[in-house]
Amino acid sequence: MPEPEGKHDPSTPLLSLHVGKVRPYTRAGTTSAIAKAPVGGRLRITTLGLAGDEQADLRVHGGVDKAIHHYPLDHYAAWRQEIAHPLLDSAGAFGENFSTHGWTEASVHFGDIVQAGSAVLQVSQGRQPCWKLNDRFGQPDMARRLQSTGRTGWYYRVLEEGAISAGDRLIVLERPYPQWPLSLLMDMLFQRTLDLALLRSASVLPLPPSWKKLIEHRLARNEVESWRKRLEGPDRT
Numbered sequence: 288m289p290e291p292e293g294k295h296d297p298s299t300p301l302l303s304l305h306v307g308k309v310r311p312y313t314r315a316g317t318t319s320a321i322a323k324a325p326v327g328g329r330l331r332i333t334t335l336g337l338a339g340d341e342q343a344d345l346r347v348h349g350g351v352d353k354a355i356h357h358y359p360l361d362h363y364a365a366w367r368q369e370i371a372h373p374l375l376d377s378a379g380a381f382g383e384n385f386s387t388h389g390w391t392e393a394s395v396h397f398g399d400i401v402q403a404g405s406a407v408l409q410v411s412q413g414r415q416p417c418w419k420l421n422d423r424f425g426q427p428d429m430a431r432r433l434q435s436t437g438r439t440g441w442y443y444r445v446l447e448e449g450a451i452s453a454g455d456r457l458i459v460l461e462r463p464y465p466q467w468p469l470s471l472l473m474d475m476l477f478q479r480t481l482d483l484a485l486l487r488s489a490s491v492l493p494l495p496p497s498w499k500k501l502i503e504h505r506l507a508r509n510e511v512e513s514w515r516k517r518l519e520g521p522d523r524t
Contacts, residue, residue, distance in 0.1 A: 332404070357441055362391070398464040481510075
């Protein structure tokens with residue numbers, strides 16, 4: 288069974304909230320809501336996420352298992368050292384809804400139940416980065432770099448609807464899977480891709496259907512699915 292890693296402050300303040308609207312994107316015929324702006328006041332949280340927030344491609348973004356995206360402000364310093372881009376001057380660069388300092392993939396665990404304002408959320412999965420980050424940052428390998436560094440952020444599902452505002456504290460109420468920091472799951476997904484013992488251990492977790500299918504595929508075929516289309520996106524021609 289995997290060993291736990293990372294220490295975790297059971298609460299952290301929400302520094303900022305971000306929402307975005309679907310707009311035409313960089314390549315012909317594409318749209319995105321990745322350009323999310325900070326908002327003040329109190330926002331309603333429903334099972335599909337923050338009031339006023341949108342997702343362009345509902346096949347791979349949004350939905351009950353990806354209702355809210357959280358990206359640690361902690362990672363911004365490392366990104367600024369690696370690439371120079373004005374988006375990194377403030378939170379929201381990665382299309383996140385929640386921005387905090389103090390929680391990362393090494394300390395947040397799969398299944399954590401979190402009080403967020405008057406809502407209750409659950410950590411549902413890590414982020415699988417896509418090509419839209421490449422175009423947003425003008426870096427053809429940006430999605431792959433998120434993937435390889437493990438600095439991906441994570442998603443919540445909504446267990447109890449409510450409302451939240453910047454300044455509210457996020458508080459871990461329960462940790463049902465203390466052996467499964469998100470960093471370990473992301474390592475399984477992107478690095479230790481055919482570690483059969485790790486895959487078998489993860490297969491018993493109540494993961495979203497897409498992750499279950501991925502694990503079953505690797506265990507059955509002993510091969511890794513192609514990430515090319517997700518990481519590079521549609522042809523520009």
